[in-house]
Amino acid sequence: MKTELCERFGIEYPIFVFTPSEKVAAAVSRAGGLGMLGCVRFNDADDLESVLQWMDENTDGKPYGVDIVMPAKVPTEGTSVDINKLIPQSHRDFVDKTLADLGVPPLPVDEAKSEGVLGWLHSVARSHVEVALKHPIKLIANALGSPPKDVIDRVHEAGVPIAALAGSATHARRHVDNGVDIVVAQGHEAGGHTGEIGSMVLWPEVCDELRASGAAVLAAGGIGTGRQVAAALALGAQGVWMGSAFLTAAEYDLGVRLESGRSVIQEAMLAATSSDTVRRRIYTGKPARLLKSRWTEAWDAEGAPEPLPMPLQNILVSEAHQRMSESSDPTTVAMPVGQIVGRMNEIRPVADIIAELVSGFDEATKRLDGIREG
Amino acid sequence: MKTELCERFGIEYPIFVFTPSEKVAAAVSRAGGLGMLGCVRFNDADDLESVLQWMDENTDGKPYGVDIVMPAKVPTEGTSVDINKLIPQSHRDFVDKTLADLGVPPLPVDEAKSEGVLGWLHSVARSHVEVALKHPIKLIANALGSPPKDVIDRVHEAGVPIAALAGSATHARRHVDNGVDIVVAQGHEAGGHTGEIGSMVLWPEVCDELRASGAAVLAAGGIGTGRQVAAALALGAQGVWMGSAFLTAAEYDLGVRLESGRSVIQEAMLAATSSDTVRRRIYTGKPARLLKSRWTEAWDAEGAPEPLPMPLQNILVSEAHQRMSESSDPTTVAMPVGQIVGRMNEIRPVADIIAELVSGFDEATKRLDGIREG
The missing domain is CATH 3.20.20.70 (Aldolase class I)
Known part of the structure; x- marks a missing residue:
C-alpha cells in the first residue's frame, strides 16, 4: 500500500x-x-x-x-486562575450536582485538581x-x-x-x-x-x-x-x-486501570455500538463527538445549561473529567471517540x-x- | 461493473x-x-x-x-378531513405567518389544495x-x-x-x-x-x-x-x-418550470453546497435531510413550534410545500436531498x-x- x-x-x-x-x-x-x-x-x-x-x-x-x-x-489568555472568573457559578453548580447525582466519587484529598487542558x-x-x-x-x-x-x-x-x-x-x-x-x-x-x-x-x-x-x-x-x-x-x-x-x-496506557487490565474508558469503548456517540459542545466548547454516557445525557436533559465557549467549557469540566476517569464506572465517562467505536471490540x-x-x-x-x- | x-x-x-x-x-x-x-x-x-x-x-x-x-x-388512518382535526391551530398559524413573512404567494383561487402525502x-x-x-x-x-x-x-x-x-x-x-x-x-x-x-x-x-x-x-x-x-x-x-x-x-420534469427550463427546486439544488442541508422533522414528522432554505430556517428560529408526528406534520405543511414549489423563489423550498447536493452542479x-x-x-x-x- x-x-x-x-x-x-x-x-x-x-x-x-x-x-x-x-x-x-x-x-x-x-x-x-x-x-x-x-x-x-x-x-x-x-x-x-x-x-x-x-x-x-x-x-x-x-x-x-x-x-x-x-x-x-x-x-482568552491567562492562567486558569484568571479564566476561572469567567465561568458562571450556575454552571459550576450544575456540574457539582450532576456528579453527585451520577455517584461519581470526589478526588482523594491529597490529589491535585486538574487545571483543565490549557494546550x-x-x-x-x-x-x-x-x-x-x-x-x-x-x-x-x-x-x-x-x-x-x-x-x-x-x-x-x-x-x-x-x-x-x-x-x-x-x-x-x-x-x-x-x-x-x-x-x-x-x-x-x-x-x-x-x-x-x-x-x-x-x-x-x-x-x-x-x-x-x-x-x-x-x-x-x-x-x-x-x-x-x-x-x-x-x-x-x-x-x-x-x-x-x-x-x-x-499499548494504550493512559487512564486508571481496572482489574481487567483495561481502563474505565477502554471498558466503555469496548461495550459501545456505533449508535453510542453524540456530537456536543460540552467537552471543549466546540462541537466534538463523544462517547454517549450518563454524563453526556445529563447535559442533554431539560434544565441543563448551554455549554460555555472554548476554552472555558473544558476548564469548567476538567475536574469532573478527572473524577470520572478515576472512578470505576464505565457508564460515566467523558471521552472523544468516533462512530467507529462500534468496531472497537477487542484490545x-x-x-x-x-x-x-x-x-x-x-x-x-x-x-x-x-x-x-x- | x-x-x-x-x-x-x-x-x-x-x-x-x-x-x-x-x-x-x-x-x-x-x-x-x-x-x-x-x-x-x-x-x-x-x-x-x-x-x-x-x-x-x-x-x-x-x-x-x-x-x-x-x-x-x-x-392514524382516515381521510385528511379526520386527520386534520388532530393538528393544533397554533401550528397552522405558524405556517401561515411564516409563508407571509417569506413572501410566498397564495395558490391561485381555482387550484385545488394538496391534501398532503397520504401514501x-x-x-x-x-x-x-x-x-x-x-x-x-x-x-x-x-x-x-x-x-x-x-x-x-x-x-x-x-x-x-x-x-x-x-x-x-x-x-x-x-x-x-x-x-x-x-x-x-x-x-x-x-x-x-x-x-x-x-x-x-x-x-x-x-x-x-x-x-x-x-x-x-x-x-x-x-x-x-x-x-x-x-x-x-x-x-x-x-x-x-x-x-x-x-x-x-x-429527464426530471416534476415541479413548476422557470424560464431557464429548470424547476425552482432544481435551481436551488444547483446553487447549494454540501453544507446546505439540515436534518429535521419538519417534512414528515421523522428526521429527514432537507435542502437548507428560508423555510427550514423559520422552523429553527426561536418560538417555532415542535414538528408534529407522522403523518400529521406533512399534512400540516402540504399546502405550504405546494405554494413554495409554485413560487419562483429558490430560497423558499422544502425538498429532501442529501449532502451530495454540493456536487449536483449541472443538469x-x-x-x-x-x-x-x-x-x-x-x-x-x-x-x-x-x-x-x-
Missing part, C-alpha cells in the same frame, strides 16, 4: 495515527505508519520534552510527528511547537485548522511540513492558502471536533478542491478497518488519519491493527478488481 | 435509483440500472396505474421496481402494492423499514423480492428476520429519512451483520460519482442505492450520470491497484 506520502515521509504505509499516548505513537511508527503524538495534555512543556526524548529512544529511528491544538482565533491557549501551544522542533519530528498537525502565520513560518523554516484539520472544502482551501501543506479532511462521523459533512461526501470534495494546489489530503472520520482505508483512497485521499481505533490498542497490539489495515485494504481492492472485470 | 445483483435482476450495473419521476426511472432502467419509481406522491392508485402503464411502454423491456412508504407502526397510510400503500403487482416489477422497496408481514407474504407470493431501508445494523437484522431480501443501508448524509450513523461506518457494519443471512446490501447516502460507488463496493455492499443525484437529471441526462458512475468506478479501482502494487 504505497502512495506519494510514503516516500515523502519515509513510511511504509500512508497511515497517520493521532494518539495522546507515546506508547501507541511509537508503536505506530515502528509498524510502518506515522505516529502523531497529541500534545494538548501537556500543560507543562517540560513534560512534553521528556516524552519526546522517550519517543526518540523508542521509535527505532522511524519518523514520527506531533499534534497541537491551536484555535484560529486567539482565545489550546496560544502561549502553551507555541511552547509545544518550540519543544517539538528540537526533536526529529517529520510533521506538525494542528487539530483546529490553520495555525497563526508566524507559527507556520517558524515550522517551515525548520523544514517541517504542517497539517491542519478541515471539515469542509472551504476550510481546506483556506488552510492551503495560509500555507498548510497537508489537509486532514475530517468527516462528521469522526471523534473529537467535527463538522456536519459526512466522510463519503467530504473527502472527494476536499481532494478536488486541492488537486491543483499540490497539497495532500488525509481522510479522517470512520476509519477502523482496511476496507475503510480502501474507500478513503478510492475517494481520492493520499492517506488516512486515524485516532479512535487506536484507543483500544494494547489488540498496534502492529496487529496496522497489519489488518493493510491486509483488509488488499482484500477490498482485489474484490473491486473482480467487480470491475465482471 | 458486475456484482451478483446484476444477474439476479437482469441489469447491467448494480445501480438502483429511487426517483419520484417516471421519466427518470425509465431512463435509469434503459441505461442499465434499476429504476425505482417512488409511489408516495400518488394519493390515488389509478394515477399510479397510468404511470406504470407508461413505464411498461417506455423501458424497452428492461426491469424496474417501485418504492413505497409504509411505516412499521400503523399511523404512508397503510391503506394507500397497500393499494400501491396491489397496483404495482399487476406490472412486471422486479423489486418493491419500503422507504421506512419492514412492511407488515402480510404485505411481505403477498409480495413474495408474486415472486417479487422486497428491499427495506435501515439506518443501523440492528434495524437491518430486524428487517431480514422479518423476511426482507435486500437492505438499503442509508447513512446520515443521505437525503430524506436518515439515522445518525455515517455511511463510512454504517455500510460495513450492515454488510457484516447480514453476511451469513444471504441478504444483499445496497449502500445509500452520499453517492453521486463513480468514486463513491467504488468506496461503497470496497466497504462490502453488493450495489448502490441513489436518489438525490438524479433530481438534477435532464445532465440520466445516461451521462450512469456513464460517469461506471467510468469513475473503473478509474478509482485502477488507482487502487496502483497503490496496492506500490
Whole structure:
C-alpha cells in the first residue's frame, strides 16, 4: 500500500495515527505508519520534552510527528486562575450536582485538581511547537485548522511540513492558502471536533478542491478497518488519519486501570455500538463527538445549561473529567471517540491493527478488481 | 461493473435509483440500472396505474421496481378531513405567518389544495402494492423499514423480492428476520429519512451483520460519482442505492418550470453546497435531510413550534410545500436531498450520470491497484 506520502515521509504505509499516548505513537511508527503524538495534555512543556526524548529512544529511528491544538482565533489568555472568573457559578453548580447525582466519587484529598487542558491557549501551544522542533519530528498537525502565520513560518523554516484539520472544502482551501501543506479532511462521523459533512461526501470534495494546489489530503472520520482505508483512497485521499481505533490498542496506557487490565474508558469503548456517540459542545466548547454516557445525557436533559465557549467549557469540566476517569464506572465517562467505536471490540497490539489495515485494504481492492472485470 | 445483483435482476450495473419521476426511472432502467419509481406522491392508485402503464411502454423491456412508504407502526388512518382535526391551530398559524413573512404567494383561487402525502397510510400503500403487482416489477422497496408481514407474504407470493431501508445494523437484522431480501443501508448524509450513523461506518457494519443471512446490501447516502460507488463496493455492499443525484437529471420534469427550463427546486439544488442541508422533522414528522432554505430556517428560529408526528406534520405543511414549489423563489423550498447536493452542479441526462458512475468506478479501482502494487 504505497502512495506519494510514503516516500515523502519515509513510511511504509500512508497511515497517520493521532494518539495522546507515546506508547501507541511509537508503536505506530515502528509498524510502518506515522505516529502523531497529541500534545494538548501537556500543560507543562517540560513534560512534553521528556516524552519526546522517550519517543526518540523508542521509535527505532522511524519518523514520527506531533499534534497541537491551536484555535484560529486567539482565545482568552491567562492562567486558569484568571479564566476561572469567567465561568458562571450556575454552571459550576450544575456540574457539582450532576456528579453527585451520577455517584461519581470526589478526588482523594491529597490529589491535585486538574487545571483543565490549557494546550489550546496560544502561549502553551507555541511552547509545544518550540519543544517539538528540537526533536526529529517529520510533521506538525494542528487539530483546529490553520495555525497563526508566524507559527507556520517558524515550522517551515525548520523544514517541517504542517497539517491542519478541515471539515469542509472551504476550510481546506483556506488552510492551503495560509500555507498548510497537508489537509486532514475530517468527516462528521469522526471523534473529537467535527463538522456536519459526512466522510463519503467530504473527502472527494476536499481532494478536488486541492488537486491543483499540490497539497495532500488525509481522510479522517470512520476509519477502523482496511476496507475503510480502501474507500478513503478510492475517494481520492493520499492517506488516512486515524485516532479512535487506536484507543483500544494494547499499548494504550493512559487512564486508571481496572482489574481487567483495561481502563474505565477502554471498558466503555469496548461495550459501545456505533449508535453510542453524540456530537456536543460540552467537552471543549466546540462541537466534538463523544462517547454517549450518563454524563453526556445529563447535559442533554431539560434544565441543563448551554455549554460555555472554548476554552472555558473544558476548564469548567476538567475536574469532573478527572473524577470520572478515576472512578470505576464505565457508564460515566467523558471521552472523544468516533462512530467507529462500534468496531472497537477487542484490545489488540498496534502492529496487529496496522497489519489488518493493510491486509483488509488488499482484500477490498482485489474484490473491486473482480467487480470491475465482471 | 458486475456484482451478483446484476444477474439476479437482469441489469447491467448494480445501480438502483429511487426517483419520484417516471421519466427518470425509465431512463435509469434503459441505461442499465434499476429504476425505482417512488409511489408516495400518488394519493390515488389509478394515477399510479397510468404511470406504470407508461413505464411498461417506455423501458424497452428492461426491469424496474417501485418504492413505497409504509411505516412499521400503523399511523392514524382516515381521510385528511379526520386527520386534520388532530393538528393544533397554533401550528397552522405558524405556517401561515411564516409563508407571509417569506413572501410566498397564495395558490391561485381555482387550484385545488394538496391534501398532503397520504401514501404512508397503510391503506394507500397497500393499494400501491396491489397496483404495482399487476406490472412486471422486479423489486418493491419500503422507504421506512419492514412492511407488515402480510404485505411481505403477498409480495413474495408474486415472486417479487422486497428491499427495506435501515439506518443501523440492528434495524437491518430486524428487517431480514422479518423476511426482507435486500437492505438499503442509508447513512446520515443521505437525503430524506436518515439515522445518525455515517455511511463510512454504517455500510460495513450492515454488510457484516447480514453476511451469513444471504441478504444483499445496497449502500445509500452520499453517492453521486463513480468514486463513491467504488468506496461503497470496497466497504462490502453488493450495489448502490441513489436518489438525490438524479433530481438534477435532464429527464426530471416534476415541479413548476422557470424560464431557464429548470424547476425552482432544481435551481436551488444547483446553487447549494454540501453544507446546505439540515436534518429535521419538519417534512414528515421523522428526521429527514432537507435542502437548507428560508423555510427550514423559520422552523429553527426561536418560538417555532415542535414538528408534529407522522403523518400529521406533512399534512400540516402540504399546502405550504405546494405554494413554495409554485413560487419562483429558490430560497423558499422544502425538498429532501442529501449532502451530495454540493456536487449536483449541472443538469445532465440520466445516461451521462450512469456513464460517469461506471467510468469513475473503473478509474478509482485502477488507482487502487496502483497503490496496492506500490
